[in-house]
Amino acid sequence: MAYQLHYWPGIQGRGEFVRLALETAGAPYVDVARGDPKAGGGLPAMRRYLEDEDVKRPPFACPFLVDGRRVVAQTAAILLYLGPRLGLVPAGEADRLWVHQIQLTLADLVDEAHDTHHPVGSSLYYEDQKPEALRRAQEFRRERLPKFLGWCEAILQRNAGNARRELPRLVGARLTYADLSLFQVVDGLLYAFPKATRRALRKTPMVAALHAGLPRKNKRLAAYLASERRIPFSEQGIFRRYPELDS
Amino acid sequence: MAYQLHYWPGIQGRGEFVRLALETAGAPYVDVARGDPKAGGGLPAMRRYLEDEDVKRPPFACPFLVDGRRVVAQTAAILLYLGPRLGLVPAGEADRLWVHQIQLTLADLVDEAHDTHHPVGSSLYYEDQKPEALRRAQEFRRERLPKFLGWCEAILQRNAGNARRELPRLVGARLTYADLSLFQVVDGLLYAFPKATRRALRKTPMVAALHAGLPRKNKRLAAYLASERRIPFSEQGIFRRYPELDS
Numbered sequence: 221m222a223y224q225l226h227y228w229p230g231i232q233g234r235g236e237f238v239r240l241a242l243e244t245a246g247a248p249y250v251d252v253a254r255g256d257p258k259a260g261g262g263l264p265a266m267r268r269y270l271e272d273e274d275v276k277r278p279p280f281a282c283p284f285l286v287d288g289r290r291v292v293a294q295t296a297a298i299l300l301y302l303g304p305r306l307g308l309v310p311a312g313e314a315d316r317l318w319v320h321q322i323q324l325t326l327a328d329l330v331d332e333a334h335d336t337h338h339p340v341g342s343s344l345y346y347e348d349q350k351p352e353a354l355r356r357a358q359e360f361r362r363e364r365l366p367k368f369l370g371w372c373e374a375i376l377q378r379n380a381g382n383a384r385r386e387l388p389r390l391v392g393a394r395l396t397y398a399d400l401s402l403f404q405v406v407d408g409l410l411y412a413f414p415k416a417t418r419r420a421l422r423k424t425p426m427v428a429a430l431h432a433g434l435p436r437k438n439k440r441l442a443a444y445l446a447s448e449r450r451i452p453f454s455e456q457g458i459f460r461r462y463p464e465l466d467s
Numbered sequence: 468m469a470y471q472l473h474y475w476p477g478i479q480g481r482g483e484f485v486r487l488a489l490e491t492a493g494a495p496y497v498d499v500a501r502g503d504p505k506a507g508g509g510l511p512a513m514r515r516y517l518e519d520e521d522v523k524r525p526p527f528a529c530p531f532l533v534d535g536r537r538v539v540a541q542t543a544a545i546l547l548y549l550g551p552r553l554g555l556v557p558a559g560e561a562d563r564l565w566v567h568q569i570q571l572t573l574a575d576l577v578d579e580a581h582d583t584h585h586p587v588g589s590s591l592y593y594e595d596q597k598p599e600a601l602r603r604a605q606e607f608r609r610e611r612l613p614k615f616l617g618w619c620e621a622i623l624q625r626n627a628g629n630a631r632r633e634l635p636r637l638v639g640a641r642l643t644y645a646d647l648s649l650f651q652v653v654d655g656l657l658y659a660f661p662k663a664t665r666r667a668l669r670k671t672p673m674v675a676a677l678h679a680g681l682p683r684k685n686k687r688l689a690a691y692l693a694s695e696r697r698i699p700f701s702e703q704g705i706f707r708r709y710p711e712l713d714s
Contacts, residue, residue, distance in 0.1 A: 277568075278622065292564060294567075296543075297567050317547065321524075321541045325541060339586045340587075341602060341603050342606075343606055343610065352587050355587050356587050359589075375524065378524070
């Protein structure tokens with residue numbers, strides 16, 4: 221049976237990390253909230269899981285995955301669940317935990333990228349927190365973004381065999397969901413902070429090689445990125461291009 | 468061999484979730500950064516793992532756990548690793564993933580509690596972002612804190628058997644690390660936002676019962692909380708009591 225992914229229909233957001241795993245693995249799935257409410261899709265289907273009292277283990281928020289009777293929320297937990305099922309993790313416990321640890325660290329980077337445009341609160345508009353956003357974005361560009369990408373570069377350098385590989389891997393020799401997530405984070409950062417991110421990528425050549433090379437080497441990923449299923453980046457998502465926040 | 472926990476020596480912070488699991492399980496561990504540098508402890512021991520290029524899988528930040536040759540960072544990943552080893556998770560994959568999902572959701576709440584006093588940036592002092600902190604704390608008290616604790620109450624109500632239990636459990640019938648983490652989050656919220664948290668707890672009686680009952684029913688936890696090993700809450704940690712942020 222196809223996996224059901226539940227996420228906001230108009231943005232990539234955190235759901236995109238799950239979409240990339242499902243798409244690249246060629247797994248059958250339904251992006252429920254983007255479907256027709258008359259056919260059981262749309263936001264009502266998503267809300268049911270969040271609000272109905274008969275859902276025994278309700279998600280706190282989307283994205284969440286429904287696999288038969290299982291409901292799994294939290295992006296990193298969804299990928300922990302899907303990893304072995306989609307062939308996107310190595311075999312051993314230690315390696316799988318390391319992939320998960322990388323994912324959680326990338327999730328922290330995603331949170332911080334989001335907070336550049338919403339430092340004071342998610343319920344307020346960007347326009348109502350612009351001076352604070354300018355301060356927070358400056359710290360993000362100068363300190364946090366280079367530190368996170370520098371850590372990714374270090375672990376790419378220390379993963380044996382990457383020096384010989386055209387396309388580096390974060391863990392072991394085969395593609396993992398962490399590679400896909402790093403691709404997505406860099407893609408989002410290049411959209412939101414093109415100047416600061418290109419500057420950081422010049423110092424992190426393996427991260428840059430992974431981002432550029434992954435869609436070239438992976439046909440399913442490339443096909444997905446070129447399809448209508450890939451929602452464009454926008455100023456409603458996590459990664460937003462406000463030119464005043466970049467430099 | 469004793470586990471090594473590496474975390475900032477002066478605060479509870481995110482390390483406390485790991486301490487509570489280790490202490491309650493009665494597991495042997497060393498809180499490395501609180502030890503004597505002359506005896507291999509202190510911050511230099513922690514920094515070595517963060518900075519030395521010969522660490523193959525370096526943490527991005529503390530807390531991290533060293534177990535023999537294994538180094539595991541990210542609070543939730545550390546607990547995922549320790550859970551089965553300390554007997555703080557149920558046996559099945561589905562239940563373990565659900566415990567982990569709860570932990571990740573509590574981690575989001577912890578992040579948001581932190582951001583009430585540091586909305587604009589972690590590198591700035593609280594005093595330099597007070598107006599923003601007032602706005603962010605208001606949203607946190609009114610919207611987010613009740614929503615998170617309400618979700619915890621809902622999952623406590625839906626965990627079969629809790630209606631009959633004096634001390635409710637989040638998952639199944641036995642203590643998990645998620646119960647300890649919920650205890651810690653409520654403890655921190657009561658320190659930082661006593662008025663708003665007491666108000667929220669009146670509507671979430673099972674959460675209140677878990678927080679009040681856990682140290683009463685668990686001797687190891689109670690002994691730890693009364694010991695010098697339990698660092699007091701303070702205005703250097705995640706949960707800070709700034710009376711102007713509570714109401």
